[in-house]
Amino acid sequence: MGFCSYKSFVILFCLIFTPLTKADLLSATLNYHQGSYSEAKREFLQLAHLGNADAIYNVAVMYLHGQGVEKNKAQAFAWFSLAADFGLLDARDTAMLIAEQTDNKQPLDDAYNALLKQLSFQWYDQQLRPELNASPALHLSPERRYTVEPKYPEHAYKNGIEGWVWLEFDIDKSGAVTDITLIDSYPEKTFDKAIINAVRRWQYQGNNQTLPYYNRSLLYHFTTYKGKQYEQSFKSQQREYNEKISDLIDAAEQGNALVQYYIANWLSSNDYNATRLLKYHWQQANANGELLLRSAVNGYANSQYRIGANMLRGKYGKVDREKGLNWILLAAQSGFASAQYRLGRELLNSQYVDYAPNKALKWLRAAAEQGLFSAKRDIALLLFDLKKPMQQVSTALNEALAGDNEHPQLLLLKAKIHAATGNSNDARKLSNSALKEAQTRNWDQSSIRHFIATLP
Structure with missing residues (x-):
């Protein structure tokens, strides 16, 4: 069985047995062992810039033996030294061995210092590394x-x-x-x-x-x-x-x-x-x-x-x-839709210095293109708040309503559009529908009631 x-x-x-759609260390290593050095190097470099110590070490090996790249002891030394910075003791030993066998060590130091301008443990520590034990x-x-x-x-x-x-x-x-x-x-x-x-x-x-x-x-x-x-x-x-x-x-x-x-x-x-x-x-x-x-x-x-x-x-x-x-x-x-949506959501938080509605809109649209309802909802709401043309807001609203045509927030937004164009009767009908649906779902109704109170 x-x-x-x-x-x-x-x-x-x-x-x-489930194939990965994107490269990881295993697929890069398989490419390396199959002699697909150019593809392996590309994948190793991609992972290296995420702080993957094994990928950094493997780039060093490729430079040491001239696999997919021109053989270069200075570059090998630089990448082995970087792998050592990330905690690989074997890499430190290899870097020291290369240095011992090299008369002019200046090119080694130059290559290492140049690499540190692109990638370093200090950068990883400051920009990405979580304190898992905290x-x-x-x-x-x-x-x-x-x-x-x-x-x-x-x-x-x-x-x-x-x-x-x-x-x-x-x-x-x-x-x-x-x-x-x-x-x-x-x-x-x-x-x-x-x-x-x-x-x-x-x-x-x-x-x-x-x-x-x-x-x-x-x-x-x-x-x-x-x-x-x-x-x-x-x-x-x-x-x-x-x-x-x-x-x-x-x-x-x-x-x-x-x-x-x-x-x-x-x-x-x-x-x-x-x-x-x-x-x-x-x-x-x-x-x-x-x-x-x-x-x-x-x-x-x-x-x-x-x-x-x-x-x-x-x-x-x-x-x-x-x-x-x-x-x-x-x-x-x-291309992870939930991350695109979350990034857009965070950039809409005005209490932070990275507040950027236009950038947020870009990421929300990327998530919406993958069908994420919450992104479509927020695009419609954001376009209205940014006072974009009503036709543009209505188009976004209709796309969101296709995912939930009784969503209280979206019905309220539709009511606001009607009110803004002078159609108070339809605005009241829609806001009452929004209120009824919010009650059915047991959601907060305060914003809907506040809007209804403003209608003539």
């Missing part, structure tokens, strides 16, 4: 006051299928959850509906400083607690499970960014049987964070976005807006 047919946590093992920052955020637990899908429970769902959602002034966005889930579509239906009913409490709250992130784990229910069957299959876990560990250590990302998610909960076996290899308390970072510096956009979002909310110590936005920008440049 092929191991991808297991219906317990072993479903995770299918991941090692305690989460104590900062104002809304607290959940009412929770509905999701119902475990019966077919998944009976078959021992476990997994997780990554959501983001907004919280309005009343503490209601609005506009849930599914970012990622595993297995795909297995648990999505259950958690979304539950989260819609959650309620939060806060104050004027914490509400409304945008882009609340949730990684929810669905586990069957099989350690108790299936202990005997687990023991009988543990040897085979261990073999599959070994395959996953090898893939992660060889630089498969997707596997690193998935293992990081599994290690973030202790309730999976998979976690029990994976923790034999990754025993440190923050193993999930370390693997998530490795996946991020390995070029995986999901991980880059998660790292950035964590920094914005202070998970790694203080809230670090600059580093957080840098990681989100990397993910956005890779």
